[in-house]
Amino acid sequence: MENLKKKFNRYGSIIKYLSYSIFVTVIDIAAVWVIMSFLNVGIVYANTIGIIIGFIIHYLLASKSVFNVEYGILGIGVYFITFLFGLLMADFIVYLSYIRVFYFLGKDINFLLSKGASIVIPFFVMYFMRKYIYLFLGKYFGEKGGMRN
Incomplete structure (x- = not known):
């Protein structure tokens, strides 16, 4: 336990x-x-x-x-920018996976694996991006910028 x-x-x-x-x-x-x-x-x-x-x-x-971040302009700004980055990454990954990586598989399996990759990879990238951006901003702005340490 x-x-x-x-x-x-x-x-x-x-x-x-x-x-x-x-x-x-x-x-x-x-x-x-x-x-x-x-x-x-x-x-x-x-x-x-x-x-x-x-x-x-x-x-x-x-x-x-x-992320231990207060609601506010800076916090949602980071979330939104990383969201847009993740969306672009997901689209790129689903396209690349579908056309180049899993193309030899059946259409349905190709789709499932490509879609899965476009969910899993951005999930981890966005988590760590947000974690370290908030950590940096918390040290730089502190409570004043809506960040808590």
Whole structure:
């Protein structure tokens, strides 16, 4: 039991981040389905709305409990910029994986592996980017900039 506590203390923030990400993904998918099914909105617009809803919920859940950051302009600015970077990275990875890496597999398997790669890789990159950017800004701005140490 003590060993489990040590592991959670060591990896607790990334476990929380992962659980929030899974929760937000479910909300995102449900929102897109509801918007498409009941409001007769196209998939691109519905998906964009779902992504924005997920982004807001994820920021509200993770900024304080994972990154120890106060809500504010600086905090959401970092979250938004890293979100855009992650979105571009995910699109690049899904394209590259689909066209170059898993192209020889069946269409469905190719899609699943490419989509999986476009979720998993940006997940870790964005987590560590946010962690170290917030750490740097916390040292630079401290409480004044909305960062807590």
